Amino acid sequence: MRPPHLHHAWPQPIRLGRRHERWVYGLAGLLLLSGTGWLIAHYFLAIPSEFGDPHQASEPWWLRLHGAAAMGFLVIVGTVLLNHVVRAWHLRRNHRSGLVFMGLLAAMVLTGYALYYFSGEETRPWISKVHWVAGLASAVALPIHVVLGRRRRT
Template identity: 40%
Template sequence: MNHLRGWQYRALYATVGALACSGVLWLAMHYLAGAGADSLPHPLEPWLMRLHGAAGFAGLFMAGVLAAAHVPQGWRMTTRNLRLCQHKAGQRRTGLALCVLGGLAALSGYLLYYFAPEDLRALIGWSHAVLGLALVALLPLHGARRGRPGE
């Protein structure tokens, strides 16, 4: 079995929850609250971005925690047992997708903060939002695919 330890599970879901909530709330404040080309930003927007950035650092830390043991151990286990148990192939696919989505979300977040020229900012921003939401949707599916006792 390759289950996360209790603290890892709690820290991962708290981090993903903080990222998702701060990101979705920022989108709502930015695009829905006082929506209009000439309106001022909502006063909560900078605070939500600060929270999102702090949660992003926690997310990078958790990615490192998972990359140190959970990911390589899971890869070895599924390589060894792929023919014996088909659900492990699905877990490998969702795990690989989570790694790719997480990497692309981190890259797009970096680009938004440090690089994004004005003509690409909206495209990168919406790509970042879609990547984050896909990651949030896929994470519970990956956990639900874990083997039952005795597998």
């Protein structure tokens, strides 16, 4: 039996409320900013050192900010899953672009976890690349999902 909130009559719109949207966009923006900051520091500002691989002094700070933003974003995604995703899925509204975004998010969560807990010298470079490519792709996928959803809204 379906829970009462999943019946065919949807009392609320699929679109997120303004405050909810601000949290999603704000945290997503902070993730993009901190991830891009790390990419720039790591690939363009790194200085060779006599002790090994080149690093830039701001890299750890970008990663700390990125990790904090990721924790917040995962919390807000949980709230989006409870209402927005469930309603949209059952109504078959904008679910393809939502699936693409959720797939990219899953890739980022898994690779982020792997970077923090499981990566070694051999695996870290390719896990990192998958992580930041998925992150940059999601920065394109989320706005596309929003635009498609607003076009299809009745």
